Amino acid sequence: MAEAPPASPPTRDVNWPRRILVGLVVLAVVLLVGWIGAAFVPRWWSHRIGDQVDGSITAGIGLGLFYGFVFTVLPLLLLWWAFRRRRGWKTWAVAAGAAILLAAPNLLTLGIVVGRGNAAHAGDRTLDVDAPGFRGASLTGAVVAVVAVVLLGWLLGSRRHAHRRADRLEEELRAEKRKAVEPGPSPVSDDNDSAAH
16 A cells, blocks of 8 residues: 655745835834934044043054054954855854954944044044044054965965975875885896796
């Protein structure tokens, strides 16, 4: 007696109106948060940096180099770790989100420098007065961090290449030694064989 085929799972209908509504709500929330952030975050960030630097050009340069370097090198190393091997898309998404969070201080400063709104201009003026030297030093630190990560990648890549080449040469040397040790046909036995014939 033939078995009945298993019943296929019931298909669910997609509720498109609900999905579209949820998408529109999410888009509206993102736009609202972006608008509020553009209006207030540059002012807030420039005042935080101004409080730390307190008008000292030496402190501005030192803090700028620190922020620029650290908050560029950490996200780049995290992204390098995440994307240099095959990993799941969830790991990549988490790493990308964490890298954006790590780079937030530099992104906030960049938003002030390239921003065109009133808040960005107000933040720019605050950095001019309260944090002299911070923006240029921050850019310098970020460039140094990128160069350092590129150099590190090149050094590690060349090291791996050198190890692979050394392993290949060692294997070829072992093969040559094996060939030299293996006994070949003895010329004495060949002469004896021909004499016997």
